Amino acid sequence: MRSRIVADRLSDLQRITDAALAYLPLEALLEELLERVVTILGVDTAAILLLEDDDSTLAARAAKGLEEEVERGVRIPVGRGFAGRIAATRQPVHILNLDDFEVVNPILRERGLRSMLGVPLLVEGAVLGVLHVGTLTERAFDPDDTELLQRAADRAALAIFSRLTERERGLADSLQRSLIPRLPELPGISLVGRYLPAAAARLGGDWYDAFPLPDGRLGMAIGDVVGHGFHAAAVMGQLRSGLRAYALDGMPPNDVLERLNRLLRQLEPGRTATLVYLVLDAHGGYLTVAAAGHPPPLLHPPDGEPSFVELPGSVPLGAARHSRYELRELELAPGTALILYTDGLVERPGESLDTGLERLGATVRSADDDLQRLCGHIIGALLPEGSRDDDAALLVVRALPLSDELVAEFPAEVESIPVMRKLLARWLDEAGATRAEIEDLVLASAEAAANAIEHAYGLAPGVVELQASADAVGAVTVAVSDSGNWRPPRGTHRGRGLLLMEGLTDEVEVIRRDNGTTVQLSRRLGAQAA
Amino acid sequence: MSFPPEPRVDYRDAVGVVTLGGELDVLQANALRNQLLAAVRNEDLGLVLDLTDATYIDSVGVSLLFELAERLAERQLRLAVVLPEEGLVHRVLTIVSLSSVAAVEGSVDDALTAIGR
Numbered sequence: 001m002r003s004r005i006v007a008d009r010l011s012d013l014q015r016i017t018d019a020a021l022a023y024l025p026l027e028a029l030l031e032e033l034l035e036r037v038v039t040i041l042g043v044d045t046a047a048i049l050l051l052e053d054d055d056s057t058l059a060a061r062a063a064k065g066l067e068e069e070v071e072r073g074v075r076i077p078v079g080r081g082f083a084g085r086i087a088a089t090r091q092p093v094h095i096l097n098l099d100d101f102e103v104v105n106p107i108l109r110e111r112g113l114r115s116m117l118g119v120p121l122l123v124e125g126a127v128l129g130v131l132h133v134g135t136l137t138e139r140a141f142d143p144d145d146t147e148l149l150q151r152a153a154d155r156a157a158l159a160i161f162s163r164l165t166e167r168e169r170g171l172a173d174s175l176q177r178s179l180i181p182r183l184p185e186l187p188g189i190s191l192v193g194r195y196l197p198a199a200a201a202r203l204g205g206d207w208y209d210a211f212p213l214p215d216g217r218l219g220m221a222i223g224d225v226v227g228h229g230f231h232a233a234a235v236m237g238q239l240r241s242g243l244r245a246y247a248l249d250g251m252p253p254n255d256v257l258e259r260l261n262r263l264l265r266q267l268e269p270g271r272t273a274t275l276v277y278l279v280l281d282a283h284g285g286y287l288t289v290a291a292a293g294h295p296p297p298l299l300h301p302p303d304g305e306p307s308f309v310e311l312p313g314s315v316p317l318g319a320a321r322h323s324r325y326e327l328r329e330l331e332l333a334p335g336t337a338l339i340l341y342t343d344g345l346v347e348r349p350g351e352s353l354d355t356g357l358e359r360l361g362a363t364v365r366s367a368d369d370d371l372q373r374l375c376g377h378i379i380g381a382l383l384p385e386g387s388r389d390d391d392a393a394l395l396v397v398r399a400l401p402l403s404d405e406l407v408a409e410f411p412a413e414v415e416s417i418p419v420m421r422k423l424l425a426r427w428l429d430e431a432g433a434t435r436a437e438i439e440d441l442v443l444a445s446a447e448a449a450a451n452a453i454e455h456a457y458g459l460a461p462g463v464v465e466l467q468a469s470a471d472a473v474g475a476v477t478v479a480v481s482d483s484g485n486w487r488p489p490r491g492t493h494r495g496r497g498l499l500l501m502e503g504l505t506d507e508v509e510v511i512r513r514d515n516g517t518t519v520q521l522s523r524r525l526g527a528q529a530a
Numbered sequence: 531m532s533f534p535p536e537p538r539v540d541y542r543d544a545v546g547v548v549t550l551g552g553e554l555d556v557l558q559a560n561a562l563r564n565q566l567l568a569a570v571r572n573e574d575l576g577l578v579l580d581l582t583d584a585t586y587i588d589s590v591g592v593s594l595l596f597e598l599a600e601r602l603a604e605r606q607l608r609l610a611v612v613l614p615e616e617g618l619v620h621r622v623l624t625i626v627s628l629s630s631v632a633a634v635e636g637s638v639d640d641a642l643t644a645i646g647r
Contacts, residue, residue: 213533214533214557214558215533215553248533249533250533414556414557415557417555417556417557418555418557436618436621439586439617439618439621440618440621443586443588443618443622446555446588447588447589450556450588450589450590496589496592496593496626497588497589499589499625499626500588500589500592500622500625500626503621503622503625503626504621504622504625
């Protein structure tokens with residue numbers, strides 16, 4: 001008879017949890033479950049505490065008759081007090097008289113509880129939290145009560161576990177997506193990045209970033225935060241922000257790393273991260289780089305053998321209080337591909353890092369020029385399907401060959417001007433212009449672009465188009481076009497802008513089209529400016 | 531290099547000498563304006579701006595120099611700009627006739643002399 005009653009009570013419980021499992025948000029599910037537990041067991045209070053991410057604290061998540069516990073955000077250290085002991089021992093705890101027990105949570109006494117019974121929430125042997133009930137009058141809970149409560153706890157644990165993993169998966173996806181940057185589109189430069197999550201689909205600590213600096217060069221970083229999960233990903237996000245902030249102030253790579261070391265040690269004592277940060281003048285073929293415990297970037301010149309950038313030994317960020325990082329500067333042959341990667345791409349269990357690096361070099365040697373295909377080739381060769389227990393990242397860049405007639409588009413914002421200047425300077429250099437001719441034409445073109453940006457579009461987004469060509473007698477024409485409503489230059493800046501365009505070139509022509517304006521600047525190379 | 535370029539300020543008696551390298555352009559000029567104006571003390575006779583190491587200046591940078599000269603003139607102070615003999619910055623400041631509002635000299639010593647005159 002008694003077991004029949006237990007079975008009935010259990011089936012009641014099961015119905016509610018099964019139904020709720022499918023439809024209710026987690027908090028509502030727990031509320032429903034507690035209400036049912038209170039009714040079935042005939043108790044005055046019921047509460048669920050869940051283990052926090054730190055694995056050492058229980059936090060109240062749902063309660064009946066003890067709502068203050070949730071409202072006040074009660075937290076109990078694992079191992080202490082009533083709930084703490086249940087979590088630590090993974091065993092039910094029954095207290096007949098609360099006066100005889102060391103209680104951490106003052107609300108239990110304030111509420112006037114006399115007897116309590118609690119059981120652990122277990123999934124696959126791991127503790128997720130604690131479910132406990134209490135009565136205002138003394139009650140000796142019997143083994144059936146304990147069994148019933150444990151069954152309810154098992155139900156709750158499964159539901160919580162599935163919700164948590166589902167939520168975590170969703171969060172992990174969106175967090176990882178938000179941490180993978182949209183790479184800038186830079187005319188004349190090919191830039192490709194790939195992030196490959198670990199096969200287990202857990203959050204990794206690998207990341208990369210690339211962004212134009214205020215002087216038109218490209219800042220590039222790749223790194224690996226030691227550890228996995230949300231915390232490692234959050235640290236990665238903080239490092240990325242810190243790196244951009246220091247980089248945008250124009251700091252050289254070694255200074256950026258030294259500051260990031262300081263930042264990481266303060267944000268996350270004990271956490272380490274490897275990182276390479278470099279500043280690339282892709283058009284000028286000039287590179288400055290510093291590394292913190294990260295494997296060296298690989299260079300692949302168009303007509304040569306791949307080689308790793310020689311970097312001095314260095315410690316990861318966060319490993320030592322006053323780390324010094326060395327700056328390396330090197331020139332790149334035109335068209336050299338620069339390949340940044342994380343160890344997940346080159347490391348295999350039971351193999352030295354050198355073997356992995358050799359494999360990367362050999363793979364790059366046999367690849368073609370297109371960077372999308374290069375990335376695919378590297379990943380296909382180095383990361384065979386399904387064998388990935390670590391995440392990996394890859395970031396490659398190369399200056400593209402420029403054609404005789406240059407055509408490029410830029411967002412109509414002043415930040416585009418330094419980027420445009422670098423591109424035009426390379427094209428003019430390849431067209432045979434002297435340094436002074438390059439400087440003059442680039443400045444005149446920058447003035448034309450500034451005018452288009454300031455006056456053609458107002459606050460609406462737009463595009464500035466740059467065209468450059470040389471004729472048979474060595475005259476270069478640069479055309480800067482907008483498709484906005486051109487207004488004559490206003491104010492002394494722009495008046496001087498026109499003066500500079502005229503002074504630095506042979507001829508300035510302003511062509512008004514129906515759909516915009518083109519400023520055409522011409523100069524014969526090898527002759528003095530007019 | 532830093533963004534904006536960090537001006538270095540020395541004082542020679544009653545004249546501030548500001549050394550400015552790098553690029554004076556539309557992206558940096560606003561941040562530089564206050565730093566340049568702050569370099570001028572009440573008791574100074576004038577300001578020397580050493581652009582020997584400047585690599586680039588656009589019309590916004592040029593306007594900043596004209597504005598600086600004008601603000602100094604309002605307070606009866608003189609501006610002297612040090613330029614290398616050649617190069618882009620020299621060509622630009624010649625085209626816009628910087629010499630109409632400031633003494634243009636080849637060295638800091640010459641510039642100090644020009645302000646004392």
